[in-house]
Amino acid sequence: MSFFDFRVPTEIKIKMVEALKSTQNNDDKINKIVLSKEDIKTFIKKELHEFVSPETINFFSRFKISTDFIDFHPDSWKDREDHKKGINILTELSVINDVAERGVKLIQEYN
Structure with missing residues (x-):
């Protein structure tokens, strides 16, 4: 998650x-991005912040990550306990696809 990535510049954060x-009402809510070949050139030019919306808060809620740190300048986040806890939570997450791929490989090797 980019809010916790030290490689993301302060200006972007x-x-x-x-x-x-x-607080803009986002009626163009998209659950799944579907792109045509023509759309790809425009899509890859988007900046990171263009993928953040008020609904992004659901990610924090889902993993019980405090959002108090966002009320402060991003340069101070690395020193805040709530931000550090968020990093720890994200570090512990397993990527489902990796786990699934390992499981499939084990089954294939076993058979």
């Missing part, structure tokens, strides 16, 4: 927070 706090 500020824009991400603005997008997260945005």
Whole structure:
């Protein structure tokens, strides 16, 4: 998650927070992105903050990660306990696809 990635520049994190706090009604809610070949060129030019919306808060809620740190400047996040706890939670997450792929490989080897 980019809010916890030290490689994401401060300027982008500020824009991400603005997008997260945005109160605009997003009627164009998309659950799954479907792109045609023509759309790909435009899509890859999008910036990271363009993928953040008020609904992104659901990610934090789902994993019980405090969002208090977003009320402060991103340069101070690394020193905040709530941000550190978020990093720890995300570090512990297993990527489902990796786990599934390992399971399939084990089954194939076993057979």
